[in-house]
Amino acid sequence: MRIIYHCYGQAHSSVTAANIHLGHLPRHRRASIAEIRHQPCFDRTQPHELGIPRLMGVDEAGHEVYVIGLAGGKRALEPALREFLERSGIDPAAFLFANALQHAGVPLRIGGYTSRRLGVVWLGRPLSALGVYLKYPAFVDLVHRVRREVQHRCP
Amino acid sequence: MIIYHSREALTARLAALIHAGRISDRAEPNVVWKEAEVEDAYRTVGLWQAGLDLRGRPVCAVGRSSRPDVAERAFCGLARVFGISPDRFLLVDVGPDEAWGDLLLLGLRQFGLIDLAHSLEIRLLRRRWRECQAAVAFAQEKAEALRP
Numbered sequence: 001m002r003i004i005y006h007c008y009g010q011a012h013s014s015v016t017a018a019n020i021h022l023g024h025l026p027r028h029r030r031a032s033i034a035e036i037r038h039q040p041c042f043d044r045t046q047p048h049e050l051g052i053p054r055l056m057g058v059d060e061a062g063h064e065v066y067v068i069g070l071a072g073g074k075r076a077l078e079p080a081l082r083e084f085l086e087r088s089g090i091d092p093a094a095f096l097f098a099n100a101l102q103h104a105g106v107p108l109r110i111g112g113y114t115s116r117r118l119g120v121v122w123l124g125r126p127l128s129a130l131g132v133y134l135k136y137p138a139f140v141d142l143v144h145r146v147r148r149e150v151q152h153r154c155p
Numbered sequence: 156m157i158i159y160h161s162r163e164a165l166t167a168r169l170a171a172l173i174h175a176g177r178i179s180d181r182a183e184p185n186v187v188w189k190e191a192e193v194e195d196a197y198r199t200v201g202l203w204q205a206g207l208d209l210r211g212r213p214v215c216a217v218g219r220s221s222r223p224d225v226a227e228r229a230f231c232g233l234a235r236v237f238g239i240s241p242d243r244f245l246l247v248d249v250g251p252d253e254a255w256g257d258l259l260l261l262g263l264r265q266f267g268l269i270d271l272a273h274s275l276e277i278r279l280l281r282r283r284w285r286e287c288q289a290a291v292a293f294a295q296e297k298a299e300a301l302r303p
Contacts, residue, residue, distance in 0.1 A: 002236065051228030053236050066236065070229060073221025076164075079201035080217040081233055087156060087202065087213070088239045095237070 001063045001154055002095045003146060004053065006078065010069025011045040012112050012128050013100035013139075018056040018065045020143045027143065030136045037129045043115055045069060063150060074101060093153050098146045103138040107131035156244045157214045157298055158202065159290065160226055163257035164218030165193060166250035168203060169280055170287040171216035174294060175206030187280050188273070212301060223248040242302050249290040250283060 003021065007013035019025045019039045026035075036042065041056065053068045070077045078097050086092055104112070108131025115124025132139070157174065161167040168191040172178045178187050192203075202215040219226040227246050234241065250257075256279055263272040 004233075050222075051225035051232060053229070053232040055236075068229060068232070069225070071221040071225045073219045073226060076218050076220035077226060077229060080219070081229060083201040084156075084158070084230060084244075085233065085237060085239075088234070088237070088243060090237050090239070 001093070001150060002066060003059075003063055003098065003150065004066045004068055004095060005098050005100045005146075006068045006070050006074060007099070007101040007104065008069060008071060008074070008109075009045060009112055009116050010050055010054065010067050011041075011043050011116055012108055012132060013104045014067035014069065015039065015041045015056070016132050016139050017098065017100040017103075017142055017146075018067050020139055021065050021146065022057045022059055024057075027140055030133070033126075033129050033133050036132045036136075037125065041067075043112075043121070043125045043128055045116065047116070061150070061154070063154075074099060096146065096149060096153070098142060100139070100142060103135050103142060105131055105135050107134060157208065157212060157247065157294055157301075158230070158244060159214075159216045159247045159249050159294070160219045160223065161216075161248070161250035161257075162219065162221075162252065162254035163261065164200075164203065164216055165191060165257060165260075165276065165279065166254070166283050166287065167216035167218060168192070168205065169283060170247070170249045170290050170294075171203070171205035171214045173287055174208060174291045175214040176209075177206050185277065188277055191280075193273075193276055208295075208298065210298075212298065223252055240302070242300060245294060245298055245301055247290055247294045247297075249287055 005014040005017040025031045025039055050069045053066045056065045056067055058064055108128055111124045111127030111131050114120045159167040159170040172190055202217055205214045208214050230246055260272050260276055
């Protein structure tokens with residue numbers, strides 16, 4: 001199965017969820033701001049990469065974990081992409097989309113915009129890390145729900 | 156599969172309807188408005204199938220609510236990840252990248268000004284007709300290379 005975490009810019013929310021899923025960030029305690037800042041691919045996506053699915057790794061059950069940024073189109077594009085895959089003959093049980101943006105609070109959104117859009121990394125990156133830190137339990141909860149769903153589909 | 160995409164679904168639906176042969180060049184805007192299921196066009200509905208082209212390939216439309224390059228990279232990227240051959244689908248961008256007119260119509264509908272939105276939607280469809288025809292001509296030429 002392929003698990004696809006999606007968010008706005010493919011740089012913070014989806015990357016954090018994927019790294020929690022893969023065990024690069026802790027699942028049973030809140031990660032420190034330093035751990036968040038140094039997680040793989042955090043706050044690194046360039047504008048021209050937006051929309052390209054990135055393989056973050058393979059979890060212990062052999063499922064591939066991807067991140068993708070859909071900019072403002074998450075509500076419209078996610079169902080369209082899902083349907084596109086199904087119409088192309090891909091088994092719906094072979095993939096799972098998870099919206100990581102729902103857990104992005106105001107500091108994370110402002111930080112992400114400042115760093116990725118305005119290019120003020122020295123300000124945006126720490127603010128994004130703080131935003132993830134504040135919402136960390138919600139990201140862990142999302143990953144638990146995704147893992148339960150995956151176990152349900154692939155027992 | 157041929158997929159027309161626009162900022163909001165309305166323009167893509169018009170192009171898909173022309174491509175699928177469900178409306179003629181001289182169709183009344185009111186007929187088009189009804190065929191495009193405009194009431195439904197602003198919701199999240201995934202791919203909307205207008206019909207089949209002459210070779211039996213599905214012609215679909217989607218409102219991407221995003222930049223065209225992001226949508227195209229997402230479709231092509233996922234196709235690559237899942238091993239879907241690029242000659243199985245064609246993406247066609249139609250309409251402006253940032254469709255402020257469509258967003259205004261969406262706002263009018265949200266405020267319950269349906270009649271006003273309706274009349275403006277018909278004007279919009281008229282204005283975009285030629286653009287959609289050009290997109291369809293392009294797509295029909297490109298679609299020759301698609302696998303059935």
